[in-house]
Amino acid sequence: MEGYLHLSNGMKYKGDFAIDGKVKEVKGEIVFFTGMTGYQEVLTDPSYKDQIIVFTYPLIGNYGINVEDFESKQPHVAGVIVYESNREAYHYQAEYSLQDYLNKWDIPMLTHVDTRSIVKNIRQSGSMPAVMTAEREITSNTFSLKEDGKVAKVSDMNFKTYGQGEYHIVLVDFGKKESMLTALLERDCKVTVVPYNTEFTRIKSMQPDGVLLSNGPGDPKELLGILPTIKALITHYPTLGICLGHQLAALALGAETTKLSFGHRGANHPVMDRKKKRVIMSSQNHSYVVKEDSLSATGCKARFYNLHDGSVEGLSHSIYPLQTVQFHPEANPGPSEGCYIFDEFIENVKANNGRVFAYA
Numbered sequence: 001m002e003g004y005l006h007l008s009n010g011m012k013y014k015g016d017f018a019i020d021g022k023v024k025e026v027k028g029e030i031v032f033f034t035g036m037t038g039y040q041e042v043l044t045d046p047s048y049k050d051q052i053i054v055f056t057y058p059l060i061g062n063y064g065i066n067v068e069d070f071e072s073k074q075p076h077v078a079g080v081i082v083y084e085s086n087r088e089a090y091h092y093q094a095e096y097s098l099q100d101y102l103n104k105w106d107i108p109m110l111t112h113v114d115t116r117s118i119v120k121n122i123r124q125s126g127s128m129p130a131v132m133t134a135e136r137e138i139t140s141n142t143f144s145l146k147e148d149g150k151v152a153k154v155s156d157m158n159f160k161t162y163g164q165g166e167y168h169i170v171l172v173d174f175g176k177k178e179s180m181l182t183a184l185l186e187r188d189c190k191v192t193v194v195p196y197n198t199e200f201t202r203i204k205s206m207q208p209d210g211v212l213l214s215n216g217p218g219d220p221k222e223l224l225g226i227l228p229t230i231k232a233l234i235t236h237y238p239t240l241g242i243c244l245g246h247q248l249a250a251l252a253l254g255a256e257t258t259k260l261s262f263g264h265r266g267a268n269h270p271v272m273d274r275k276k277k278r279v280i281m282s283s284q285n286h287s288y289v290v291k292e293d294s295l296s297a298t299g300c301k302a303r304f305y306n307l308h309d310g311s312v313e314g315l316s317h318s319i320y321p322l323q324t325v326q327f328h329p330e331a332n333p334g335p336s337e338g339c340y341i342f343d344e345f346i347e348n349v350k351a352n353n354g355r356v357f358a359y360a
């Protein structure tokens with residue numbers, strides 16, 4: 001069925017909705033992902049909450065959707081744009097085709113649009129509001145987006161403990177990917193997942209050996225209210241911050257964040273680790289970055305850099321056992337070359353030996 005993608009800069013693309021019935025109109029910030037595979041993990045990564053995602057690889061869906069590679073219980077994107085999508089799934093583990101899976105969750109997919117042209121547009125105008133609809137013409141006020149409150153929508157508000165490992169890690173859930181939990185469970189941890197707004201005293205009463213601040217959707221500055229808790233955690237426990245968790249740790253220590261024009265979303269972003277003097281390929285999904293020139297009074301130093309644009313990709317701290325990364329060391333999708341960050345975190349946890357420190 002004929003359909004349209006409208007961008008707020010005035011561009012319009014005609015395509016086919018991959019659905020037989022009625023088309024649902026959706027709007028969201030439009031972003032693009034450059035990996036050739038990994039669409040299942042992308043769709044179910046809560047950091048993509050309410051975004052419209054363009055997959056740049058021209059054939060998406062050929063291995064279907066399986067039950068093992070979900071990063072959360074449901075897809076979070078508002079809509080999907082691909083050049084061509086397989087109607088059938090060709091993989092022994094496939095439980096659904098991509099189209100059936102998206103239909104099940106009432107998420108529209110527009111196909112046979114010129115995805116290269118869309119991406120060029122996003123690269124020029126930046127990520128922007130977009131509308132997917134059956135309507136050829138829309139009014140400009142259709143583009144107004146409500147972008148706040150996404151973390152509250154995706155954070156699990158229940159407290160749950162997983163595993164029986166030696167090290168007790170509290171994972172603060174801003175919209176976590178399952179792979180982060182798995183990475184800890186594989187490293188002899190018991191993990192308690194707590195809601196994003198859990199108070200410091202409650203976490204302290206759980207006697208953690210370390211804290212993981214997870215990834216999550218939206219602008220980190222929306223969460224200014226919880227920065228005192230983040231600072232208290234960083235100054236009491238070995239802490240690892242990933243993506244949104246990295247941005248929140250930086251803000252809590254007095255640094256600044258800013259929004260990139262069109263962000264980094266893909267599975268082959270080269271990152272320099274200045275400590276190890278090596279380059280790793282990384283999986284990425286973010287719009288915001290920590291500003292390097294805001295680090296001077298924070299005690300943080302940029303350890304990792306993105307080799308495409310020089311932006312900060314991770315921090316270390318001169319006093320606290322704090323590590324943060326903007327990229328995704330848990331991979332899924334993408335390379336796991338950065339997974340040594342989890343090993344370093346566990347080393348910090350071991351070295352601290354259950355001590356509750358309290359730096360001034």
Ligand SMILES: NC(=O)CC[C@H](N)C(=O)O
Nearest residue numbers: 215216218243244287288
């Ligand atoms: N994956 C993430 O945690 C993303 C962090 C933040 N929402 C950003 O876009 O920069």
